[in-house]
Structure formats: structure tokens, C-alpha cells
Amino acid sequence: MKKLIALVFAVFLLVSCSKKRQIHFDFIMTHNTNIIRVWTSGNLSWPMFGYGDAGAWPTLPIPVGTSWSTYRESHPEEVKTGNNISLTMGAICDSIGPNSLQDSIQCDFEVIVGFFVDGVLQEERVFSESVNGQTINFTVP
Secondary structure, eight states: OHHHHHHHHHHHHHHHTOOOOEEEEEEEEEEESSEEEEEEEESSSOOOEEEEOOSSSOOOOOOTTOEEEOOOEEOTTTSSTTOEEEEEEEEEETTSSTTSOTTSSOOOEEEEEEEEETTEEEEEEEEEGGGTTOEEEEEOO
């Protein structure tokens, strides 16, 4: 009986102490002609996240070299090996607004996206004009 109690206690400790894996994304603006705001959303609980000039009609381009991150999130169900984590990104350029003609200037930019699990870089992707508003999937290793 003592062995059974010890076994149950040991299993309980292992389950209760299991580490929840954390994920997050890092971003670096590597090229920018006229992007004033970048937004992201995904299939996890973090809210839609924006970076850049937050005015009603922002006007300042995001400087090249600027970096930012999403929150570090623990998701025991979603962050299992083989699961997909989706990230949708979009950008707003300074040719869209009340005082400009839409598409008068092409939105020209590049952002490197790093996908991290437990603080370790797992994958890098490039987000640019050609993938604006599309969803990118990352697989948990």
C-alpha cells in the first residue's frame, strides 16, 4: 500500500510540475519605405497587436531596425509538438488615408519574423509586401 501511495504521489508531482511551453514572436523591420503601422493576430489568446504610429491617421514610418515582440504565452494544449501556430500580419502604408490617393505609393517593406518556443528560435520567415494580410503557419517542434 505504501508503494502505491508513493507511486501515485510521484505521478502527481510529475504531472503538476510539468513545464508549460511558452511561445512568442519577435519582429525586426529590415526594409521600409512607407509603412506606418504593422498589426498581427493569431490562433492563440494574445490580442491583436499593432506597432507603429498610433494616431488616427499615422504619418511616421516605422524606422528600419525597429524590433518588437508579442507576449510570451503558455498554452499547454496548443504548444504540443506538431501543432500549427498561425500568425496573420498586415501593414498600413502612408498612401492610405484621408488626404492621399490609395495605391499612389506602393507599400514597400520587409519584416523578419522569428518564432520562439521556450525562448529558443525555431524558425524565421520574411513578411513583406507580397504576404501582406496573409496567414503564416509555424509548426511546434
